[in-house]
Amino acid sequence: MIFSLQRRFVAFLLLPVSLILAAIGVASFLYAREHLLDEWTDAAQLRLEKAAHEIQMLLDEKRELLDLIAEAGRVDDGGITQTFLLQRLSREKGVGLVDIRSERPRTDGSGAESGSRETSSLEARVDRPAEGRSTRNEHAARHGSTDRRTADQRNEAPVSLNVSTEGSRPILSLERPFWGPAAEPVGIVEVRVYLDTFMKHILQVGRWKGSYACLVKADGTYLAHTDKSMRGAVKFGERGNTLENRVLSEMKTKDFGTLFGKGHPPDLVAGFYKVPTTDWYLLLFSEGDVVMAPLVHFRLTYMIAGAASLICVGLLIAWNTRPVAKSVREISEAAEKVEYGEYDVTVPEDRSDEIGYLKRRFNRMIRGLKERDLIERTFGRYVGKEIAQELMKQPEALRLGGEKHVVTILMGDLRGFTYAAEKLRSDDVTKLLNRHFARMIGVIEAHKGIIVDFVGDAILAFFDGMDTDVTKRASDAVKCALEMQQELAVVSKRNYEEGLPVLEMGIGIHTGEVVVGNIGSESRAKYGIVGSAVNETDRIQSVAEGGTVVISEQTYKLLEGRIEVGPKLEVNLKGLDASRRLYQVKAIDDKAGSTRD
Secondary structure, eight states, X not given: OXXXXXXXXXXXXXXXXXXXXXXXXXXXXXXXXXXXXXXXXXXXXXXXXXXXXXXXXXXXXXXXXXXXXXXXXXXXXXXXXXXXXXXXXXTSTTEEEEXXXXXXXXXXXXXXXXXXXXXXXXXXXXXXXXXXXXXXXXXXXXXXXXXXXXXXXXXXXXOEEEEEEETTEEEEEEEEEEEOTTSOEEEEEEEEEEGGGGHHHHHHXXXXXXXXXXXXXXXXXEEEESOGGGTTOOBTTTTOOHHHHHHHHHHTTOSEEEEEOSTTTTSEEEEEEEOTTXXXXXXXXXXXXXXXHHHHHHHHHHHHHHHHHHHHHXXXXXXXHHHHHHHHHXXXXXXXXXXXXXXXXXXXXXXXXHHHHHHHHHHHHHHXXXXXXHHHHHHOTTSOHHHHHXXXXXXXXXXBEEEXXXXXXEEEEEESHHHHHTTSOHHHHHHHHHHHHHHHHHXXXXXXXXXXXXXXXXXXXXXXXXXSOHHHHHHHHHHHHHHHHHHHHHHHHHHHHTTOOOOEEEEEEEEEEEEEEEEEOSSSEXXXXXSHHHHHHHHHHHHSOTTOEEEEHHHHHHHTTTEEEEEEEEEEOTTOXXXXXXXXXXXXXXXXXXXXX
16 A cells, blocks of 8 residues: 555656646647748748749740741841851750751742642751651641741740650750741741750759659659659659649649648658749659658657656655655554554654654654553553553552552442332433443542442542542542532433433442552553452441441541531441441531642
8 A cells, every 4th residue: 555655646746747748749749840841841942943943944045046046037148047046056955956847839840839848957966866857747737827827926936845755865845937038937946955954953952861853744744853763654643652643633723832741740741843834843752751850859859858857757756755655654554553452663753844743643642542551451441541640650550569558438339229220221221320420430530539440330439649648638539429429419300301210329438548559460450459448438338328428437537627427327337346437428618628620
């Protein structure tokens, strides 16, 4: 039980500390998580936006040159300007092919048009030969409707973007139709750019620690990527990754966005950004553990610090509660011994706090119990505590055996009780006796009398303070007897009201020498008196009529002049060899002295 008390101390004190630490940890984790994700989102947006605009700038450069070449077609300089611009475009980094496919009317020998067109080509090839060149029919099929436009509209024709592959390298093809000075269709300018050109900017995005990037079309077709695991992949999302599918779905409605994978922290964090004027998207993926590395580190550190704190708190609690548990255990063990009657136990008074106060009070309680037990075993239950403490101050009072003292003995006996008891129920008999003795005991203790025993309905007491004057104790005995008669009158009135018999008591008092002390054996002794004076007192009370107090001549001589008595009585007492002179007490002078307060 004691150890469970200590465990409860530890548990109940650690529980709120644990809850507080857990609440702080969770709140800090959530706050830091949102902060880091927001920070990654902002940084990713800036990176993607920068890379997308740089790719857009590269595309715009090519478009501007195509526009210049188209405009040069309207200048009648024999193609010199176009050739210059084509050469400049061919020197652009990443350009694999620059091609002009011109369309002119076919003529017969007389100079008349034959009704058909021939296709001539002025080519500037760089790095690799052009593949997949368009035929005139294909060009006519694509641009046959443009002849119906105005010259201004034709020269503002948009640049088309097409992606194909050459071997294992993806190629971006930019085509733009143009017209001549007479607003007639002249041909198409085509430039092919290796998509590797854009990898520099994609790599700048993907070089973020724990991240990879890719460039895809709106339908998910890969254009370029930095992740080796994507080699051989054709379309983004084909691996069945839930996050990739979510990104594809978001790309249909947004130009920029951020999505998070599963877990806390998420396993992956994704961001996408649309390259302006295209249907291309730059994607950035980062591992959640890397993005959340400070948070993961914080969580681990916090958990370790929290565990260490709890251990320290637990040790402090245990260190402080262990002495308390030890003290409670000491008190409990001592109480168990006291329960079995062992009073020679104490607990160490080694604390100055409330536990120390409890120990001191416990030791005082044991001393009190020991003293009470000694009083009850030595003097009986009906000796007043003050009298017992006074007697215990005398060493001889506690020794087995006794000493001769002159004491005044009082014995009171109910008249006619045996006859009345035969007609009463047992509980009524018990009620009569208990009520009677309760009042008599109170009177005797008030006059510092020592009750020796109860014999049936009789009570035996003596008055001896060892060092107290014998005359004074004789006066106390007489006053006690007279008051006992008065108390019995009160008891009898109550009995009468309840339908119980009215009782009378005869009291005899004698002063003589007896042996006073502990009478019995080591295992069972009783403080009392032994001697012929006890028997003589019994004989005296036997001749006292109900409601009277009769004293011996020895007592009378001690109190002569202080008491009022009736006629002298000369009686032969049973068992005694000579007649005795007795006196019936009427009253006693209060100034005679009494030990009663």
